[in-house]
Amino acid sequence: MSQQAVNGVSCRGKVLTVENMNPNVKRVEYAVRGPIVQRAVQIEKELREGVKKPFTEVIKANIGDAQAMGQRPITFFRQVLALCSYPELLEDNKFPEDAKKRARRILDACGGHSIGAYSASQGIECIRQDVARYIERRDGGVPSNPDNIFLSTGASDAIVTILKLLVCGEGRDRTGVMISIPQYPLYSAALADLAAVQINYYLDEDNCWSLNVAELKRALNEAKQHCKPRVLCIINPGNPTGQVQSRQCIEDVIRFAKEEHLFLMADEVYQDNVYAEGCKFHSFKKVLFEMGPEYSSTVEMASFHSTSKCYMGECGFRGGYMEVINMDPEVKAQLTKLVSVRLCPPVPGQALLDLVVNPLQPDEPSYTSFAKERTAVLAALAEKARLTEEIFNTVPGITCNPVQGAMYTFPRITLPQKAIDKAKAEGKVPDMFYCMKLLEEEGICLVPGSGFGQKDGTFHFRMTILPPTEKLKVVLQKIRDFHLRFTN
């Protein structure tokens, strides 16, 4: 290979070109790790090389990665996983008995007693059984069948798999998928990749990002003219918006899905991240069953969960699952075929999920410290959520809805016309222009609202509430100061 080829200078006569590559791939964007993050990484490199900047570190408040921002993992989980990785440690008396018991049970379920063996592609059976029991406990006894549980490589993998299954048809019959605006851009990326039709329904910013059925109806009816709407996606608690939908809202969505024959995808990965007074997580499945057999035996649904969020924050394990409800057995057989292509989800992630759904009981030795750690994490997040809303709302030109749940704030920013014009002149979307400037001047990396979708003419950014409290206060102040400078 000549140096020229290695350095990426383009050569003539390529087999794979921008013109003949899959056109759908060209439409894939994922703002959470997009251009602003690339610039942040570059700046970090410059800092390491000693380039002088007005700041000494880049604060990456762009991605919902709690441990990257200093949150500690749950000790008990890591003990069990260490035991699973290196079973010789089962002889070590520094590990508590309850950790060893769980490790042994997991290893017994692995091929050759090793987490290095492939598992069944749907996931280790006893773990799926544990997930089903967890769901039953969570939902006050509503039955859950382990055969309807599919473990996955993060919730993202399961979400993409369901979409792959459901997107079909040509032209005006092409599957339409309803997704909230703003949304988590995994959805828009997957829809672009699959050439599905994205149907946007707008959350109501003036009412705490609530969801109105009237808006669902509007979006659906408009979409019917150019596609075949078949799927409705909802993220609750919301990302990026942080709202926790009311029980009434969830009932309304279920009713709407039944009336319009839509497959419901309920992204519930933040189900343990609920902070605001008066807010409660209601699982779609529980509400569905409480609405009686007319609904519970007909509405088709998939609900998603993950080990990346809540109090565990174990993003790097890629653990997750989906539960499919009322899925036609023939369709489920097709789903089973589809998941077999990626062989199996990472076994350590499956093991971690097992610990999450099978938490320690009060009579177990490690319970007290486990409960303490869990409470501390959730309390810290709740405090940071409150602090963020409070401080942002003191800034003229920044309006922040309460962060009721999840891990983000999505404030609206008012930009002076001058700035909007300058952005456009530079070929940048105004909120990207804003965020880039914030990055260059303060070393804070956020994601512009345009990456998530927003009402025309409005601008936002998404910031995580994950930095440690003291650092978060500094970040909020810096953003306040920056905003005042920017808007003058």
Add this chain to the structure above:
Amino acid sequence: MSVRQEISSNVRNMKQMEYFILCRRTNQIKEELRQGVRKSYREVIDVSWGDPHRAGVKPLSFVRQVLAACLYPQLMDGDKLMVDVKERAQRLLRTCAGGSVGSYSDIAGIPQIVQSVSEYIVRRDGGAPCHPKNIYITPGSQWALTNILKVLVNSEASPRTGVLIPVPCHSTTIISLTALGAVAVPYYLREERSWALEVEELQRALDSAKGVCNPVALYIINPGNPAGYVQSRKCMQEVIRFAAEKKLFLLADEVYQDCVYGKESEFVSYKRVLAEIGAPLSDTVELASFHTASKGLMGECGLRAGYVELVNLDPAVMKYIHKLFSTNTCPVLGQIALDVMVNPPQPGDPSYPLYLKETQHIRASLAENVRRVEEVINSIPSFSCQSLEGGAFAFPRVFLQPKAIERAKEAGLQPDTFYCMRLLEEAGVLFSPGTEYGQKEGTYHIRFCIMTPTDTMEEILKRLSTFHKQFMKEFS
């Protein structure tokens, strides 16, 4: 019900693996054994996957110690772990955001690990340069392959995109192609010549695609799966020239590169052969090469870590590829295993003696298994097995009698699936049928993993021989 029957036709067209039928029966048999039902065997030996740990091979201690230390750093207090384990764990934890394996990694993988992989590739290929930005670490090599196929395959194009694949071929790849809406264009490996790949056959395959699809890529597996061949340099040069001439993107599945045992065999990478051919081909032939932590001596299939190296791709296309890989990253533990794979303990390191002992044991067991498998299989008249040179499997041809084939048809099974089903029920051994991988019409094969402890392999061969005699007698 709105969803019934209205699913993606690409998904519907995916072939159901024979494995599912056998797996279902295996689970039933395991349950029967648990309940004390009497059989001629006490446990089922499952060698249907390339999964050494499942078959009883032990994980390498060094990698597991490093993983444990990374998961639970308190382990590094005190003297339980060797110095080099601690150093490796500490170095790797420093590369993780927040110093934890629980944080997301960068899109293409943890940069320092990507760097280690690129240095490994340079060493492996005798100095041919490798740029880290051409490497993507993914949850298993099939994940990377699916992403690259996604870029190549335009499912809405007319004619549809075609990909040349070998017969026999890794089953997951075949299914992936269908799922993406691509057309598989089979080229037959020549069984009687040790599964040789002949360029004339590539040409015939390409010709057969005229009017059917638009072939854009040539998929090669070397060392082979399921067949146990290792390609010669000469063959690889011919393949590269063919790809260049016919404007095909080369997909080189090289996941078994560390499993080579044939006495005359040597693994050399497609990248290296391409570099040795020199300009202009070395600067123009577009190549994707795949490797993994699942195979080789580590066999860490369950950790899900693999990578792709992209060579000579258009930089404009690389920008889109980068975005495609951005939505889901490789588990950090898998990346750590990959780091150990490309950078194992060296002579002089405290962990080296144990590492050497363990790897030598695995290699010696594999060599012994190869010897025994060839000896036993070749001594049975209705079997024929090409010499095993590399990979993790034996793929002997079994000559089934007309009566057996008839009985299979009555049972609604492919003849080799029928054979495998009977083998499972009567001997408690799970193989996979040649149907799964594709084979010449009218021929039947069985595949089984040979990366097992030696006594397990003896037991398998014993059960197989006994069963086979009875089966042949029954259908004579």
